Amino acid sequence: MNAISPEKFLRDLFQAGLDAANPRLAVPDYLPQAPKGKTVVIGAGKAAAAMAKAVEENWEGPIDGLVVTRYDHDMPEGEKCTRIGVVEAAHPVPDAAGREAAKRIYEMVQGLSADDLVLCLISGGGSSLLALPAEGLSLEDKQTINKALLKSGANIIEMNTVRKHLSAIKGGQLAAAAAPAQMVSLLISDVPGDDPDVIASGPTVPDPSTFADTRAILAKYDITPPASVAAHLEKAAKETPKPNDPVFANCSMHMISRPQDSLEAARRVAEKHGFTPVVLGDSIEGEAREVAKVMAAIARQVTNHDQPAPAPCVLLSGGETTVTVKGNGRGGRNAEFLLALAVELDGAADIYALACDTDGIDGSEDNAGAILRPDSLERAEKLGVSAKEHLANNDGYSFFQALDDLIITGPTRTNVNDFRAIVVMPKG
Structure with a gap:
């Protein structure tokens, strides 16, 4: 495994996904x-x-x-x-x-x-x-x-x-x-x-x-x-x-x-860095917070049982989740997914995640998405920011903004749906 920080690795995966969806590369052949x-x-x-x-x-x-x-x-x-x-x-x-x-x-x-x-x-x-x-x-x-x-x-x-x-x-x-x-x-x-x-x-x-x-x-x-x-x-x-x-x-x-093209590009980057890529699907739908529960369970399965692959591995997925809006916060389905994932993982060690919209705009906000770290909940607590309260208010944007963990790319001028990557590092 190459020496690369999980955060940098996640950003490299996302960039590879964006590069694979660049219209100026795809159009000429057709x-x-x-x-x-x-x-x-x-x-x-x-x-x-x-x-x-x-x-x-x-x-x-x-x-x-x-x-x-x-x-x-x-x-x-x-x-x-x-x-x-x-x-x-x-x-x-x-x-x-x-x-x-x-x-x-x-x-x-x-x-x-x-x-x-x-x-x-x-x-x-x-x-x-x-x-x-x-x-x-x-x-x-x-x-x-x-x-x-x-x-x-x-x-x-x-x-x-x-x-x-x-x-x-x-x-x-x-x-x-x-x-x-x-x-x-x-x-x-x-x-x-x-x-x-x-x-x-x-x-x-x-x-x-x-x-x-x-x-x-x-x-x-x-x-x-x-x-x-x-x-x-x-x-x-x-x-x-x-x-x-x-x-x-x-x-x-x-x-x-297609979304699958971006996941394949990310898969190749993962292999290059010595991570086992597990592509969970390019068309995952459902409520963002419910999808997060499933993803958290899979990540824990990697940590506890080396399944579906041993760490270090990265779980890759695409698709378009939905959010039934009940609060009045600043949301975006990728921020909602990550915030729900944070609540489910509850500070689990060695698990990092990124979720972004490949168009560079998560919902109607100015960010593409955000990044989640093992210490995100701990840092939020020190700032007096409650993950559960922000989730109840559909306010993932404000949660990750407080942590300075929003990913802001500006408009990418492409769009192959959401891109999610969850990295599970070896214990310790």
Whole structure:
């Protein structure tokens, strides 16, 4: 085992995961041939600006178009796109900037021929950023439902099922608008299972979900929609395009980066440093604090029984946990996971952990996540900070801020979901 501190090792693992998801490395290998007609580049997501820049750097011939990304996720000065427009908008609750960008993108792909190419760049976050309400609905309607879903504990598949059926552009409807043009979609996955119809609510792929599914999800989480939304869902006048719909005849899709790719990169770094990597899964879901209980039990199994691997080892996992918000603290699902893990481990020696969102933003805060050390609870106690009280208030951010253990990367301009690593060192 190489001499490296657990904290530095954890940060190196996370950086390896980020490097593996760099859009500017992934995009070039999947670019299609130039068409006979014109090329229009569109896209949405936290990685959209970086993906668009990669297209500009590797595309020979004329292009234009528009992508929408989250505020502060455009490329830095000196690296901004010059041929593809970039608009910034709000996430996770949509705003007028996202609505106007979605409207422009929707109009941009209409009236094309089979000789034209639409290159669509999709990454996580696109559901909120590509906010074009269905006929009869307002932006305010979508904002109300989004806020309720975010607090409900609904998983990403459920949330995006609802979003598709309140939209004029999601759930394959963007592809329908572009037909009969050739459409090539490049996707960076931020969802468990890498399901293309869930990533950014699948604007260019078939949608198997229905209005009935949407009504059931709202009922499950006891969400009472605005009257206009309820009427729209009951009317169900126009379903989203389904598999085998002819609008997809000239469409193709490539998954260019996945959560598993980042875990594999971290695994290689772990082996290089003499740690045994155990990949627990790339699509772990559930309440963050419940997932933490399971992870704590596995870490203790390593310490007590050398299973599923002897120390030194690192438990790697990805996916997207959820938080049912009951308090009013500054949260983020990764901070919540780590705080719950701290409570479960209760100062267990030789166990360290990191949990971060690969987009650099944990929830709506300014941190990617945080780091947990064996002495975190002890240091917090000396500061008069109670882990259990902060957990009850969904206030993981403030807990780790007090310890100066937040990880702040700024926007990474990619997004392959959460990255978790738990290091178990040999005893003593």
